[in-house]
Amino acid sequence: MEDSSRVRLRVLGVIAVSLFLALFGRLWYLQALESERFEVRAVSNITRSLRTQAPRGQILDRNGRVLVENRLSTIITVNRDAHVQHLTRLGYDTRDKRAEFRAEMFADLARELSQAGQLTKVADLERAFSDRSFTSFDDIPIARDVDEELLVFIGERPDRFPGVSVDQDLVRSYPFGDKAAHILGYVGSITGGELEAKADLYKIDDPESDDPLVKIEDPNGKQYRRNDEIGKQGIEAFFEDELRGVPGTREILVDNIGNLVRPVSETNPVRGSDVHLTIDIDLQVKLEFELKRALERSRQVEVLQDEEPFRAPAGAAVIMDPRNGDILAMASYPTFDPGDFIDGISQDQFERLSDPLSHQPLLNRAVSEIYPAASTFKPFTAIAAEVYDVFGWQFVDDWNVPISDPGYWDLQSCNIDFTGDVEGARASGCRKINAGGASMEGVDLRHSLSFSSDTYYYRIGEAFWIAGSNTINPEGIQLVAKDFGFGAETGVQLPNEKAGSMPNAESFRARHLANPEAFPRGDWGPGDNTNLAIGQGEVAVTPLQLANSYAALANGGTVYSPNVVAKVSPPNSDEASVEFGPRVLREAEIPEELEQEITDGLIGVTMLPKPNLEQPSGTGFDAFNAGPGSEKWVGGEQLDLINWPVAGKTGTAEILGRADNSMFVGYGPSGSLRFGTSINEPEYVIAVVLEEAGFGSKHAAPMVARIFKDISENNVDRALTQDEIDTFYGVDNITDLELAVAETGGDQ
């Protein structure tokens, strides 16, 4: 053999040796160095962890009536992977062929669904099918609560609907329809942000990791996955952690195409805890009904040419128990149906529900909207006047001295004599005028409340401002108001609660400095203090704060953090895991000598009749003493006030460019010997705000009268579930029923 041939053969040998060395190297790498990593992957390769969704806990009212539960819903799902595999078996082996088939299938499906009563667009189906938040192996829901016949139709045609299957799913169910919607809230699919926020909750210190905080799984086993349900609003959101169950897991062995080989382990899902509300669904339904009716009624009032119309688009009302701070009912209008969220809500619909132009039906105005307190604020100004010794100071007479109210108050600080110059006084801003300019005689503290004299409180407001510079705390009114819970969140167990505002010189200045253009004035003047004294200007409160402050007036000064939830209990157990007893925030001071006077002043609102033509009656007298047929009837009721006396206060909040807000806060039974009744054990407080609905005495007070009428006569109707309504009346729509009752029961 030639030498060159030998050399060339050796070259071949060298190549062979180096190739084999490479193979050995790689083999060593895979099987010795990296083996552990691959072993882990081999195990995860053949096991799948499936989750069975746990039912959420129920939400019940104070008497154990179920307000939110779960029901099984039949759903149609499509599975991308199964779809493609099935189609490939049928011979559709290219993407284009499959897409063509799919277009036809969706058209079929949409037509069948629509014919069965579920209006479905092909585009909806396509969007669901290509939803990237589902993996190819997920069953993507495309229709819910499907007609039985359609299930059979689809089930019998696997080749026409490949990958489409019928499944069952747990969804929220609302026996009372849209009632208490704002309290209950609603649930929806978890968003990316929420998912991240939830994952962020669980972190531990891991000194070995670069990232000092390592995310771990929820130790309670409730960790979220994409497409999980989560509470978005109301109790559903606030008690999400309690209501959410622990998902079950099923570890299964699978083969290479994902078919079940055998289960390895299984843990059953655990239902979430039940939340027991302090709400009484009977009262709740009554309150919502009356709120809606009061708004509708005021909308029908014809106003004078130059006045703002009563659009009455929205309102809120709260009923509380002043003895413990329990919220018995809480209504906000306009409202929504949490059932609309079950299938996932369309973007359009959601925007409509949160649009200010449609008055944000999703907004719970009782806790998340603020209103001027208006005249309902006066009792607190009075208390401040006594606590800080303003009564009897210079131009302020003592609380038991009747004064004459000319219908206006000229600010002493202005030092101008407006005698004879009414227009000039009004224009200068130095003359503060009663609502409607009414004058009245014999106004002491008690009557100032009953008749709602502004002048009486203008004086107090200005006195605080003037005296504040030397002897008296200039912020006495604010301090008392804060004691009664204004300007701070009440701590109710609901999300998005607003604190409202209780302005003072400092906040006024800070606001001006931050935005001088919007707030040109930086100095807190006497006018601001007089506005404060009658709850106008910058004083902003939530309806819940209002109810809560009057609860304190009713119970002698105990300010509670109101409860909407009584307890949380594990499923099928009466033992509470969390129990909210009365939560006392503080004792607010009500000067002893004033307590009876204020109470009597508030009782006078409903019980003081008009003594003569010149004098007014209690601002709520007509509403509480005029049943149908009475000349003075304003939609109110004739209450048996001797046996069930009501203390209350009207409020009429002026808002620039709009009609006034109509307000009333009252409690009962609360009597006084002065009015010939000795019952004084207040059990209910009601606060009502009707936006752009005129005088408090005309719409809010009658509404409260109607509710107290039923309560006092122990005549609150048992609330009917949607099923009961359908059965009893054969009427599908509760709104129609309400209207029917409202029309026949009201105007006779």
Next chain:
Amino acid sequence: MTTFRPSASGYNSRETDGPLWIRIDASIILLAIGLMCIGLVVVYSATRGVGEVAETGFLEKQLVFVGFGSFVAAVVAATDYRKARMAVPVIYAGTIVLLLGLFVFGNEFNGATSWYSFGFITLQPSEFAKITLILALSSWFASVQSRDGLQFVNVMLGLVMAGVFAALVLLQPDFGTVMVYAAIVAGIVVVAGVAMRHVLAVLAFVGLAITVMIRQGFLRDTQLNRFTAFVDPENAARYNVNQSEIAIGNGGLRGKGLFQGTQNNNSLVPEKETDFIFSVLGEEFGFVGGAVLLVLFGLLLLRIWRVAHLAEDEFGRLICVGVFSMFLFQAFQSVGMNMGMMPVTGIPLPLISYGGSSMLTSLIALGLVENVHAHRLR
């Protein structure tokens, strides 16, 4: 050819005289038997299924292939390669006919028309074409070398002979087998002593040809996908390699034990009885098993290389070089692909993978080597 060889140079009379069974290289047979035994065990493990009753159909067929292949190999070994040389043109022409016939009578499987189906058995002519290619190229280069040297024209003519096969197989399309042809051609061309500039010229031409084929969409998507899977982790074909790597890594040093591989039992690696057979071995017998296999292959190649070294004539040497290149490339490509270091191409692991055509081809190739060993001094 009849030069006297002193026994000191490594030859003894036993190798030149006596009956065939004495003149052959027994170690090649032993190594082949060793590899085939491993192959049978692994093929059985890969195909027995996970049902109550083990599936033995594949094993039985493979045993038939081994038996029949061994018989054919013995016949091949017994016929003096030099005497058979005149039959090479006939074999070449017959192979072309078989390859052309596929376009009329062939059966498609996995997107390639590479098989004749006779009911219970299928034949893959492109496998046998490897033997034809080895014989034809060896014969051609040996003769032109002795006649008028390796002129460029002669080199090109040899390449055209190979190119015809390659073209026909590419049309099936079966890119993997063409790569084996290329390895065979490369080995023979290098050892035959073709000038380096000719090699470079040919390489440039082939590179151009491949580029044009890709540009013209001549290569199917699936092939390009598979081919680029090992550099592109997002590629769908990467799945096979991933699963194969997991299987091998899962085996660790000692393996999961026979029939105990979860990747194997759950059929997570596709085509595990043929192209991905090494993953089954790696998972169930671990590094130890893989290393034994590689060592056996290494020794087999060494023995084939030795025969090439011993061969007295260029024809015999080039036959051995062709067989060497074929085994080397197929072993490296197949094992390398299983471990994710080579592209995904459907190349069986010689003597191990399930498949009659492949087994038969490997055994005939070894028969040829034994033939050269037995008849080199005659």
